[in-house]
Amino acid sequence: MSSLLHYGLDRHWLDEFEKHSQDAVLARVVRVDRGGFDAATENGIARCTGGAVCTGDWVALDGESFRLIAILPRRTAVERASAGTTSDTQVLAANVDTVVVTVASDTALDLGRVERYITLAWGSGAVPVLAITKTDSGSVAEEVLSSAAPGVTVCSTSAVSDGGIDSLAAHLHGTVALIGPSGSGKSTLGNALLGGAVLATGATREGDSKGRHTTVHRELVPIPERELVLLDTPGLRSVGVQGSEDAVASAFSDIDELAAWCRFADCAHEREPGCAVLAAVDAGELTDRRLSNYRKLLRENAWATSRHDARARSEKLREYKQISKSLRQKYAVDDRGR
Ligand SMILES: Nc1nc2c(ncn2[C@@H]2O[C@H](COP(=O)(O)OP(=O)(O)OP(=O)(O)O)[C@@H](O)[C@H]2O)c(=O)[nH]1
Ligand SMILES: [Mg+2]
Ligand SMILES: [Zn+2]
CATH class of the missing domain: 2.40.50 (OB fold (Dihydrolipoamide Acetyltransferase, E2P))
Incomplete structure (x- = not known):
């Protein structure tokens, strides 16, 4: 090789x-x-x-x-805020094209954590994909995950019955990083894609099915048959997101789109009149849980000082959004005036 x-x-x-x-x-x-x-x-x-x-x-x-x-200058980087400090970041994987976030069907679904991983993935510059694992021993509805990750492909897989591996592979491209909690089946999924037991895997704990941090090194393994390069990672104990509001906006594109229709350009979606986001919560189209996690991740981002050039990009994007929003509001006002 x-x-x-x-x-x-x-x-x-x-x-x-x-x-x-x-x-x-x-x-x-x-x-x-x-x-x-x-x-x-x-x-x-x-x-x-x-x-x-x-x-x-x-x-x-x-x-x-x-x-x-x-x-050589990185094309993409999966980065998280280091534990403790908010200004330091840790690069988990470089030059990744697809980030697969694993969600195990044998453990309680934690949508807030999924949203964190997806934000991390969007922030990298790679394309996120959600893989539900272990579908032979539990179930997670694809629609539920889709609502927590708009615009992200969701695939159901089982490494035991070989189910869904090829359909997942069809959504993968280039260097593929596997990220997700310990025990969620990253290395097992990696082996299924590789077609052999190359990566070490380990049993989860009795009772709560949590992982034992079997994978300790991030490791790159080629899969020539699929024209992919696999990057397996250890399960993270904490996922701090930082660096760009851009990533939060991508992970919460539904809220971002709603926000464009709020009456006030600087609406915080707390209790402002004419807030389109709160209206969506009232109408049952958006959960309180998702809105508060969105706020939480935005706050985390505001604290973190970024030295990443994604910063400049997200500022440009914000500026652009501000302009398009004020244009929209201008026309909305004109319509009412007529
Ligand atoms: N039944 C079933 N068990 C699975 C499947 N995928 C993984 N497992 C089991 O789940 C346990 C954890 O799998 P790993 O692949 O080691 O998990 P990991 O995400 O790599 O965990 P860390 O390396 O600790 O981060 C192992 O006992 C696997 O055999 C699956 O599709 N079906
Ligand atoms: Mg592993
Ligand atoms: Zn609002």
Whole structure:
């Protein structure tokens, strides 16, 4: 498995790599640990040192020492706010094209947590997909998940009966990161996609079916047969979202769209007259639970200071939305005046 093509190499990375010295070696980080990292090169996996790399990064290495020369600019990054501080972020996976969020059918459904994961996924720049796992041992309605993640494809899968794996795969593209709580079946799903027991999996606890944090490293594994590269991750204990209101707006696009119809441009959807969001709650079209989680995630975002350039993008988007909203309101006023 030495060809970098199996690890997702494309023209873009070759062009980025050309900017470095001729003695440099192109590689993709497959695993990071305390002492350094493993990277796939055209001649196999190399043990490398130096730099704050992340699984999924494309890097230029010194051809002799395998020391890091440079991290090629990331196209996407799955980032969460580090526990404790709000200004620090941790990159969980780099250069991911699809983020699969796993939701297990054998544990109690926590929609707030799903919304967090989906916000994290949208914030990465990759496309989120929701995978319901273990459908042989429980059930979660796809419609319920869809309402918590508008615009996101939802697939039901079972690794035991092989159900839904190919239909899920049809929605996957490029580098696919698996994220979700411990025990939700990420590695098992990864193995089902791989067609063999490559990734370690572990039994969940008796009683509450919670995971035991079996996967401890983020790991990149090619699936040449499906033209995918899999990035398995350990279950997260906490999911802090940060960085862009943009991601929250995408994860809550239903509320975002409603908000454009509120009477006041700066409506906080608390108790303002003419609030279209509260009207939707009254009409039973939006749950109180979802609205309060939306507020909570927005607050978290406001606290976090972002050093990400997504910031500039989201400001542009906000500005644009503000303009289109005031235009809409102007016309609404004109209509009433007539
Ligand atoms: N019945 C059934 N069990 C499953 C299925 N998928 C996973 N499991 C079981 O769920 C348990 C946890 O699966 P893992 O794949 O290790 O979960 P994980 O999300 O990778 O967990 P961490 O690595 O701890 O984050 C294992 O005992 C699996 O055998 C499924 O489709 N059906
Ligand atoms: Mg695992
Ligand atoms: Zn409002």
